[in-house]
Amino acid sequence: MNIRSATERDWPQVWEFLRVIAKEGETYCWDRDLAEEKAYAWWWRPLPVRTVVAVDGDTVLGTAVSYPNQSGPGAHVASASFLVDPAFRGVGRALGNHVVDQARADGFRAMQFNAVVETNTRAVALWESLGFRVLGTVPEAFHSPAAGYVGLHIMYRSLL
Amino acid sequence: MNIRSATERDWPQVWEFLRVIAKEGETYCWDRDLAEEKAYAWWWRPLPVRTVVAVDGDTVLGTAVSYPNQSGPGAHVASASFLVDPAFRGVGRALGNHVVDQARADGFRAMQFNAVVETNTRAVALWESLGFRVLGTVPEAFHSPAAGYVGLHIMYRSLL
Numbered sequence: 615m616n617i618r619s620a621t622e623r624d625w626p627q628v629w630e631f632l633r634v635i636a637k638e639g640e641t642y643c644w645d646r647d648l649a650e651e652k653a654y655a656w657w658w659r660p661l662p663v664r665t666v667v668a669v670d671g672d673t674v675l676g677t678a679v680s681y682p683n684q685s686g687p688g689a690h691v692a693s694a695s696f697l698v699d700p701a702f703r704g705v706g707r708a709l710g711n712h713v714v715d716q717a718r719a720d721g722f723r724a725m726q727f728n729a730v731v732e733t734n735t736r737a738v739a740l741w742e743s744l745g746f747r748v749l750g751t752v753p754e755a756f757h758s759p760a761a762g763y764v765g766l767h768i769m770y771r772s773l774l
Numbered sequence: 775m776n777i778r779s780a781t782e783r784d785w786p787q788v789w790e791f792l793r794v795i796a797k798e799g800e801t802y803c804w805d806r807d808l809a810e811e812k813a814y815a816w817w818w819r820p821l822p823v824r825t826v827v828a829v830d831g832d833t834v835l836g837t838a839v840s841y842p843n844q845s846g847p848g849a850h851v852a853s854a855s856f857l858v859d860p861a862f863r864g865v866g867r868a869l870g871n872h873v874v875d876q877a878r879a880d881g882f883r884a885m886q887f888n889a890v891v892e893t894n895t896r897a898v899a900l901w902e903s904l905g906f907r908v909l910g911t912v913p914e915a916f917h918s919p920a921a922g923y924v925g926l927h928i929m930y931r932s933l934l
Contacts, residue, residue: 636846639846639847642846643844643845643846643847643848644845644846644847645845645846646846648846683915684803684889684915684926685803685804685805686796686799686803686804686806687799687802687803687804687916687917687918687919688803688915688916688917688926689803690915690917691912723914723923724912724913724914724915726912726915728888729844729848749911749912749928750908750909750910750911750928751909751910752851752909752928753884753930753932754883754884755843755844755848755850755851755884755886756847756848757847757848757850758847759847763883766844768912768928770912772913
């Protein structure tokens with residue numbers, strides 16, 4: 615597995631799993647019938663947004679998008695979003711490490727996730743194992759098809 | 775003082791104080807030399823974003839912009855931003871009450887602020903007096919010209 619900058623040619627493969635993740639509605643604050651144009655406009659943006667893919671040969675296993683969480687006086691804290699083809703879940707850790715290292719190299723002082731669904735226990739455990747902690751949880755801020763109203767964690771780690 | 779839906783004709787007066795607040799750099803995660811077109815595009819958006827102004831006759835004293843904090847499974851939690859002409863600080867409470875009531879009427883279940891600067895003690899006290907509480911604080915997430923790196927509070931209240 616290799617992690618590299620994404621190109622527009624990776625999009626069709628990313629869309630195949632992104633659409634499934636959106637449709638499931640269990641992990642992301644996206645419309646479940648998210649339009650492809652809207653998803654693409656989110657995924658593929660100019661710097662300072664960075665889009666990477668994890669690939670095995672020609673197969674895209676996952677993708678990550680990282681960006682300043684705020685502008686101006688808040689632009690030194692990064693955020694990021696991760697999507698992994700459900701068939702290749704182990705890819706998240708490699709993408710997480712890559713994105714954390716890149717953000718530190720880019721001069722970000724910390725990384726913050728704004729909306730980690732509390733029932734997505736695999737993701738919460740992964741981020742905790744990578745040094746993130748839950749700063750707070752917004753009660754009932756996510757409406758899960760399976761679990762009803764559940765909390766959204768704000769997670770954080772310093773990069774200094 | 776009256777609070778009403780904004781119109782595009784209110785913009786020149788809003789821009790007069792918005793530019794000052796951005797330039798000060800103490801309360802908002804905006805570029806300090808924020809371009810007017812960018813500010814306008816943020817302030818004036820179609821529904822579900824609501825833009826209101828507090829006016830005294832023809833004078834705009836303050837403005838608030840409210841919107842879903844997330845999309846899809848997170849779209850039932852509102853967020854909002856408030857800007858008051860520094861000459862008329864008392865307007866914030868009236869705008870806050872208005873926006874909370876409107877969000878409840880629109881069916882939002884809660885309201886969340888993502889980035890309240892912890893040194894902006896007047897704002898923190900105002901939101902606490904309106905029923906918000908600090909869910910968590912992102913350490914050193916805001917670079918204040920006066921105070922250096924300070925925290926950003928995530929604040930929340932239920933609307934049920």
